[in-house]
């Protein structure tokens with residue numbers, strides 16, 4: 001699959017089959033993450049590959065608490081309806097935890113120090129594209145509280161959980177979703 005087909009064809013999936021992800025595909029996806037660009041090539045990421053059902057159940061329970069908190073604060077109806085079953089249905093969740101110390105020169109600029117998180121996001125996107133190119137579905141998931149996820153996964157205090165890549169074979173077709181036209185987002189400064 002060429003890169004433009006992968007970029008345009010990738011979608012988010014929120015329903016998964018229990019079919020396992022083949023080890024060679026999982027390895028290829030992690031490799032795609034490893035080759036992401038990162039600030040000063042510091043590679044500030046850790047990829048925690050969660051397959052254990054008990055851990056996934058605990059992650060889901062924790063994220064449900066987080067969703068309830070978001071609903072209480074926002075009153076957004078979609079939040080009250082949002083189902084987290086994919087966290088236990090998907091065979092693999094790759095938790096991406098970054099090291100805020102590995103953030104590069106932006107640590108000396110006020111309000112910055114975010115380079116480590118941006119680098120983790122580059123790795124996450126590489127993994128989503130690789131998953132799609134290999135015929136898998138995935139979801140970029142962020143409705144969690146870092147400290148709770150760290151406690152479940154026994155992660156060191158200094159790490160920050162940047163995102164989760166939920167991974168597996170989709171149980172239903174992707175939602176049709178579009179993008180704003182290019183003209184709405186591009187300004188040429190000649």
Ligand SMILES: Cc1cc2nc3c(=O)[nH]c(=O)nc-3n(C[C@H](O)[C@H](O)[C@H](O)COP(=O)(O)O)c2cc1C
Pocket residue numbers: 010011012013014139140141142143177
């Ligand atoms: C930083 C980031 C965080 C996201 N967090 C969530 C999430 O917590 N839950 C979710 O269902 N989707 C999440 N998404 C997926 C977006 O909802 C999705 O990418 C967007 O609606 C476009 O749909 P598509 O991925 O199918 O093209 C996230 C995406 C990004 C880039």
